[in-house]
Amino acid sequence: MDTHEAITALGALAQEDRLAALRLLMVQVPEGLPSGEIAERLDIQPTRMSFHLATLERAGLLTARRNGRCILYAVDHVRMRNLLAFLMKDCCGSNPAVCGFSQDDFIMPAGS
Amino acid sequence: MDTHEAITALGALAQEDRLAALRLLMVQVPEGLPSGEIAERLDIQPTRMSFHLATLERAGLLTARRNGRCILYAVDHVRMRNLLAFLMKDCCGSNPAVCGFSQDDFIMPAGS
DNA sequence: TCCATAATTCGATCATACAAGAACTATTGT
């Protein structure tokens, strides 16, 4: 992920409705949720939600695929991971004062 | 770090000049750099840099302290770390697909 | 084909953010 992509992704996350949508979709794996249901669950007007989902998709954080009448939005976990990696490595220089999380801070894959 | 603070911090990072300033200051520890030198190194007009530094400070990502004629800006590493922790835990739910970094991805503190 | 559903796109409006230069504040040295 280059700097420009990171800035776009950060800007996409820096909005209440969009962050809420992403957090909701983060636990809806892997199929995601239809736009209407996201709007309903977050109590946001459909036209507004659509605008914000499009922003997240442009930033690469969500993928969209049609399933019948619905359009399912799902988190692109790879992209999200790349954003975190960018912040830790390219931005923070893997500085332990910033990136030195212990295993209590988040789940580590087995064996690492 | 709550959601509102995270949104403010993400918005502060989502700008080219500000991200560049933060990356520069990340390796200037712990004393930081004066506003003028940051502007000069990044080839940004002082009035513009001042505006962006103020934005980063409002977001809590930088601290400012006067030293004689200069005002030294320095990264608040705790805040930066808290932002990353927010993204991994509160936003991504510590999902291993996102947060499961190996030790090669960044430096881990000894013993963890 | 016709209707209902799901979602987006369009158009207008309002708010916020950025940029550039001028003016202002704070500090140091003479």
Add this chain to the structure above:
DNA sequence: ACAATAGTTCTTGTATGATCGAATTATGGA
């Protein structure tokens, strides 16, 4: 007190982003 230096704040213009309602596209079913 005065001048020089370091930064910030103010003002204006411009661009981008957010919101709302209306219109439009796409799909599935009767």
